Amino acid sequence: MIPEFSPLHTLFLRRQATLFVDAGGETLPASLMEAFDINLAAIGYAVSTRLRARLQSLPAQHLSAIQAGIRAVVLEDVGANHVHMPLFRQFPDNIPDDTFELWCRKVLSHFMQAQDQPCLHCGRTGTTHVLNPCRHVVCDACYDGANYSACPVCERHVDRNNAFFKPAPGLTLPKETVRLKLLDLGASLDDAAQELLLALCTRKQALSPVDRDALLVLLRAYGLRALPWLPDEIPVRENIALVFGTLLQDADPAAVMAAAARHMGTANDVLRLVAAYSGADPSLQGHTELRKRAVAEIRHLPKYQNWFTADSYWSRQSSIDLPVRLFRFKVAKLGRPLRRALLAFMENLRPDSLTEDMLRHRSYWVWLGEFLHPGEYRQRYPQVALAFDIVRTKAPDGTPAPVFRNYYAQLELAAARQDPRAMTALLRQRPGELARRFDHALRVADADGPAVDELMAAFARAAPRFATPVLLTLRALLPTRAAPAATRIFWPKGKVSKGVFRPDHRAPLSDEAIRRAVAAVETVLLERFAALPPFDDFLIDTALQDIVAPFNERSASRSAIQLPRGSTLAVAAGKTARLFLHWCEPEKGGSRTDLDLSVGFYDEQWQHQGTCSYYQHKFLAADGQAIATSAGDLQDAPFPEGATEFIDLDCELARREGVRYAVAVLNNYNGMAFEDLERAFAGVMFRDDVHGEHFDPRSVELKFDLQGGNGIFMPMVFDLRENRLHWLDVYSQGEFAFNNVATSNSAITTICPAMMGYFGSGVRTSMYDLALLHAAARGGRVVLRGAGAMRAVARHDGEDNLAFLERLRGGAGQRLEHYRPAPQRPVFAALLTADVELPAQSAVYALKAGIAAATLSAADLIA
Template sequence: MRLHPFFAMGPTMSVDFKETRALLLRRQSSVFAVEGAERQPEACMQLFDIDLAKLGYALSQRLRARLQTQAAPALSAIQEGIWNVLATQLGGHRQHTPLFRRFPNDVPHNTERLWIDRVLTHFMQAPGQPCLHCARTGTTHVLKPCQHVVCDACFDGGNYSACPICHRHADRDSPFFLPAPGPKQKAAAHAPLKLIDLGASMDDTAQALVRAMCERKQAMSPADTDDFKALAGEYGLRLLAWVPDQIPVRENIALLFGTLLQKCEPAAVLAAAAPHIGSATDVIRLIAAYSGADPSLQGQEVYRQVPVEQARRYVRFKDWFVPDSYWNEQPSVPMRVSIKRFKVAKLARPLRRALLGLLEGMHPNALTEDMLRHRSYWVWLGQFLHPHEYHKRFPQVAFAFSVIRKKGPDGTPGPQFETFYAGLEQAVMRKDAMAMVTLLRQRPGELARRFDHALRVAAGDSAASSAVLDAFAKCAPQFATPVLLTLRALLPTRLHAGETRIYWPKGSVATGFMAPDQRPPLPQETVNQAVALIERELLARFSSKPTVGDWLIDAALADIMVPFNERTASRSAIQLPRGSVLPVPPGKKARLFLHWCQPENGQRSDLDLSVAFYDDQWRFRGVCSYYQLTCKGSDGSIIATSAGDLTDAPFPDGASEFVDLDCELARQNGVRYAVAVLNNYSGMPFEDLEHAFAGLMFRDDVQGAHFDPRTVALRFDLAGTNGVFLPMVFDLRENQLHWLDLYAPGGFEFNNVATSTAAISAVCPAMIAYFASSIRMSMFHLALLHGAARAQRVILRGDGTLRALSRHEGEDNASFLARLRKWNPQDVDSAPVMHEAPLFAALLDADIALPENSIVYALRPGLSAATIAASDLIS
C-alpha cells in the first residue's frame, strides 16, 4: 500500500512510524496530531467533512477541532493520507470500470447470441471487408493488441471498455471506442457515518496493541500478522520493552523476533528472544520469519508439469480426461506439490553459531524428537547451518542431525530414535487407554486435542474412562484457552451420532474436508463432568482480568462465531470470523464486486465472479456469470445481472467485475440460496497477482457510481493458489448472509460454476449445518463468560431495548453465569440505565455512544471505534 506523506512529513508528524499511523487508523479509527498554532477557516473543514463522507466516515468534534489548528500544508497532507488509508481498506482506491460501462443498463440479455457473434467475428471477420453481420462497409476497426476486427454498428463502442470479442483490454485510441460516459452521480446512501476520533498517544496505543497481540492464545489472521510485523519493523528494539514475559503462540514469537532480526543487531535480538525459545521448532520458525517465509511451517504449494501418460494413472486426475476434455490434447498437466522448505536468508557465521547454541541448550531427546516432527525442513536447513562444522562444540545438535539425516558425517547409518508419537500410536493401536493417558499427561496440550479420542478408546472400561477424566481435570489449568472454548462448544454435540464430520487441516487457506462421522456418542455423565470442569477453568481465567461495573453485550453476537483457524482467514476490512451469519438489510440491492491486477510483467490472468442459485433442496436453479450475463426468474423478471467478463487485468489499473442481485425478486422466483463464487479461470494463482480483492455492497439503488465506498459491507483479499473460492451464501428466505470464507479445490484452470456445482451443492449446505449445530462457540456466549467473571452488572441489548442483570451479594461466577443464560424476567433490573463510568461493550454495530475510556469489541465501527479484537477475548 502506498502511503501519503501525511504518514511521513509535516510539522506535527514524526518522520518515523509510517505504517503504525496507518494501521491504527484502520484498526481503531484513530488519528494522532498535536495541537497546532493556526486556525483554518470553517469552509476548509467543511470540504474535509464532505470528502470524508464520500467514504462513509466523519470526524469527531475533538479531532475536527485539533485538525483545524494545523497549518494548511499539513492539513492537506492529513486529509489525503486519511483518504488513502480508508479508501484502500474499502477498495475505493482502485479504478472500477466493468466491461459494460453503462452497467447495470444495456447489458445484453441474450448471452448465447452474443457468444455466437463473437465467435463468428473472431474466425471470419477480415480487415477492410464488409461486416459479416450487418454487411456495412467502413464500420470495422482493428483493435490492438488482439487484432480483432469489430464493427461499430454491431458492437456499441460507447458501452464496451475492452475488446467485444476476446474481452481483453485494448488500445483506447481506436476510433471504435467512443468517449467514456460522464462521471455518474453517486446514488444516495442511507448509512450512518463511521466516526474517526483523536488518539491520545500513538506510542501508548501501539504498546497496548503489541502487548495484546503477544498475549493472543491462537495464531493471528493474515491481517493481524501484517500489522504485527509492521509494528516490530518500525519500533525496532524499542518494542522489546513492551513484550510480556510469556508469548503463548510460538508463531508469534517467531514473527516478533524474526522481524527484529531483519532490522536490528542480531546479538541484542537473540538475547531477548532466548527466554521465549524452548524447542527446535521455535528455532526453525525464527529462521523462517527472518527469511520472510511463513513461520507456521505449512509448506509451499507449487505446480510441476506431469506428462499426460503419467497423470492418467493418478486418481486425482480421473475427472480431467473425460471425452473431449481439453487436457486430452495437452502434453502435460500441472500437479500441485507441497514443498517443505523455504528460501533461507543469509545466515552470517556469528548468527549460525548463536542459533546452534540455542539448540545445544535443549534437552537432547526433546531436541531430536522435535526436529523429527519437521524432518524435511531440518534436512534442508542443515545445508545452511552446517552443524557438523561445530560437532565438537555442539555435539547434541550434531547427533540430532545424524538422526534426521539417517546417516552420520562419515556416511554410516544414523542412530535409531523412538518418538513420543510413535509410542502414542502404538497405545492407540492396542486400544490401551491407560497407556495412552500416561503418555498424554506428559503433554497437556496433546491431551486436550485428543480428549474425545481418548474417551472413545476407553469406552466400556470404567476405570480407563475415569483415568481419562481425572487426567483431564488435573491438566485443565495448562490447556490453551482456544482449546477449552472449542471443547466447551464441541462436547455437548457429541451426545448423539452425527452424519458428517468436517476437518480443518492446516494450510494457507481454509479447505474444510468432509467425511461420514463414524464416532460413537459420548456418555452424558462424561460430557457433563468435562463441561463443568471447562467452565470452571474459563471463569477462573477470565476473573483474573480487570473487572468493570457494567458489561454491555449485543444479542446479535449470537450469530457471530468465536474466531478459529484464523491463520486461514481472508484479509478483510471487517474481521468477520468464518461461519458467522449477518442479517441482510431489507429493501437493499446487493452488488458483488471483484477486482484484480496482474503484476507489471506477469502472465495474463482471468478471474471470474458469478452467483449460483439453488432452491430449498440445493437443486441448481440458474447462474449469473460470464456465460449467462442475466439470470431470469420463472416469471421473466431479471434477478441478477453481470457487468461482463474481462479476461485480463493489465498493470496498473487492473480489471473489475460486478454482479447485481435482487434478493427479493430471487426469493419470489423460488430461489432459496444464492452462492457467490469466485473462480480462477486461467493464469496466475491468486497469491501471485499484484492485488486481488472482492466484496459486497448493499445499495439503495443500482444507479450512480459502479463502486461506492459508503455502501461496502464486506471487502476481502483473495489468497491461495487457484480453484474456487466460496466466500458467502445468501439465505433469501431467512434474509441472512452466511460467511464461509472457504476454498474448494479445483482444477488448475477452466473453473466455473458449471464445473463446480457438485462441490458447491455439497460443501455449502454441509458448512451451514456445521456452524448452525453450535459446534463452535459464538461471540455472545464468550462475552457472557467474561461478563459473569468480571462484571457487577451485565446489560443485554436486543430488539431496541436494554435488559440488565446485577450480581447478587456474594454470588459466585458460576451462579451468575447460570442466571445470565436464563435471563429470567423476574431477575431483570427495571429500567436499566448505563452509568457514566467506563464499561466493556461487545457489539455487532458500534452505533451507540459509550463513556470515555470504555473497552470496546465491535465487529463494525460506528459512533465508537473498537479498541480490542475478538481474539483478545480469548487470551
C-alpha cells in the same frame, strides 16, 4: 514540514479509527473544515469534536495531507482506490438479454469479420473498426461503443483511443442512506503502539494475516525499543518466531538472541525463528510450487489418466504445470555468530525432546542442516550433531543412525491396542495432547468405569494448563458429542481454508462424561477471565450469537471487516446486493489471467435453479424481471488498472421466485493463481441506488482478499428465506483451468450445506457466548441488547461466577427502554456495530465501525 502518514498512523487508523495529530498554532477557516467534512462523508466517515478541534489548529497544507492519507487508507480497505470499470459501462442498464446469441455473434466476428468489409451481422459499410492489440474487427452499429470498455469479441482490454469507443455518461455518487463512521483523536502513539504490541504478543492462538501484518509494522517501526514492551510470556510459538525473527533482520543478533532465549524452549522454536528471520512463514506448513512436467512423462500415471482423453484440452499440450508440495524455504544469510548461538541453544535442550521435535519436521531440518553446518561443530555440540544424524537417518560417514521411538509413536501404539490406562498415562505428560485427544481417549475407555474416572481426573487436573482457544473449542464441541454429527469437518493448517469432510463414525460420548468435562472447562475459563480487569457494566449485543469466535485464524482472509469464518449477518431489507471481483496481473513476470464472478441459485433441497455468470448474463424471474444481472466478463486484467466484474442480486425477487440459496462463487478460469496476482479481492455492497458510480465505498459490507491457487473460492451464501448472509470463507481445489458454476456444482452442493450445518450445530463458540463468559467473570451488571428489547441482569450479593453465568444464559433480567452509561465509568461493550457513545477508557469490541472506537479485536477476548 508536512506530516508524513506513516505505516504506524495507517495501522491505528485502520484498526481503531484513531488519528494521532500534533497540535498546531492556527485556526483554519470554517469553509475549509466544511470542505474537509464533505470529502470525508463521501467515503463514509466523520470526525469527532476533539479531532475536529485538533485538525482546525493545523496549517491548510497539513490538513490536505491528512485528508489524502485518510482517503488512501479508507479506500484501500474497501478496494475503492482502484479503477472499477466493468465490461458493460452502463451496468446495470443495457445488459444483453440473450448471452448465447451474443456468443454466437462474437464467434462469427472472431473468425469471419474482415477489415474494410461490410458487417457480417447488419451488412452496413463504414461502421467497422480494428481494435488494438487483439485486431478484432467490430461494428459500432452492432456493438454499442458507449457501453463496452473492452473488445466486444475477446473481452480483453484494448487501446480505447479508437473511434469505436464512445464517451459514456458521467457517473454520480449514488443516493444512499449511509451511517457515517467516526474517526477520533488518539492521545499517545507510543502508548497505543505498546498496548497493541502487548495484546498481539499475548494472543493465545496464531495470528490472522491482518494481525500478523500489524505486528510486523510495530516491530519494524520500533526495533529494539520494543523489547522492554514484550510480555514475560508469549504463548504461541509462531508469534515468538515472528517477534524475534523480525527483529533479527535489522537489529544486533546478540541483543535479540539474549531476549529470545527466554521465550524459546524447543528445537522447532529455532526452526521457526530462522523461517521468520528469512521472511518465510513460521507456521511450518509447507508451500506449493508449480513445476513444468512433460505430458509424455505423466500421461500414463494412474493419477492423471482421466485428463488425457482423445479430445481433452490437456492432450493437446506438450507440458503442464503441476503443483509440488515443498517443506523448505529460502534461508537468509546466517552469520557464524548467529549459527553458534542457535546450535548452543539446541545443545542445552533435553536430547530426547530435541530429536523428537526435529523428527516432527524432518524435511525442514534436513534442509536447514545445509545452512547450520552442525558437522563442523560436532565436538562442541555433540547432542545436536547426533540429532541431525537421526533426522538424516545416517551420520556423515555413512553409519546408520540409532533407531528413535518418539512420544507420538508410543501414544499411537496405546490407542491401537485400545489401552485406556496407557493412553491416560502418556496424555498426562502433555496437557495439550490430553485436550486434543480427550474425545478419542474417552471412546477408548468407553465402558471401563475406573479407566473413565482416571481419565476424567487427569482432565480436570490438566484443564488449568490448557490454552484458552482449546478450552473454548471443548466448551462448544463436547455438548454436540451426545450424538453423531451430520458431517465431521477438519481444519488442517494452511494458508487457505480447506475444510476436510468425513462421515462421523465416532461413538457418542455419555451425558455424564460431557457434563463433567464441560463443568471443568467452564470453571477454568471463568477463573481465567476473572483475573482480567473488572467492569461495573457490560453491554452485549445478542446479535453476536451469529458471530463465531475466531478459530484457525492463520487461514482467515484479509478483509475490511474481521468477520470470523462461519458467521452470519442480516441482509438489509429492500437493498440490492452488488457483488464485486477485482484482480490485476503483475507488471512483470505475469501472464494473462481470467477470474470470474458467478452466483449459483438453489432451492430448498440444493437443486440447481440457475446461474448468473459470464455465460448467462441474467437470471430471470418468470415475468422476465432480472433476479441477478452481470456486468459482463473481462478475460484479462493488465497492470495497473486491472479488471472488475459485478453482479447485482435482487434478494427479495429471488425469494418470491422460490430460490432459497444464492452462492457467490469466484472461479480461477485460467492463468495465474490467486496468490500470485498483483492484487485480487472481492466483496459485496448493499445498495439503495444501483445507478451512479459502480463502486461506492460507503456501501461496502464486506471486502476480502483472495488467496490460494487455482480453484474455486466460495466466500458467502445468501439464505434468502432467512435473509441472512453466511460467511464461509472456504476454498476448493479445482482443475487447472475452466472452472465455472456448472463444473463446480458438485463442490458447491456438497461444501456449502455441510459448512452451514456444521456452524449451525453450535460446534464453535459464538462471540455472544464468549462475551457472556467475560461478563460472568468480570461484571457487576450486564445489559443484553437485542432487536427491539433490552434487559439488565445484576449480580446478586455473594453470587459466584458460575451461577451468574447460568442466569445470564437463562433470559432473566429487568427490561430497559434505553441504555445510558454513567459518565466517567468505563464500560465493557461487545457490539455488532459501535453505535453507542461510551465513556473514555471503555473496552470495546465491535464487528463494524461506528461512533465508538473499537479498542479490542475478537481474538483479544480469547485471553
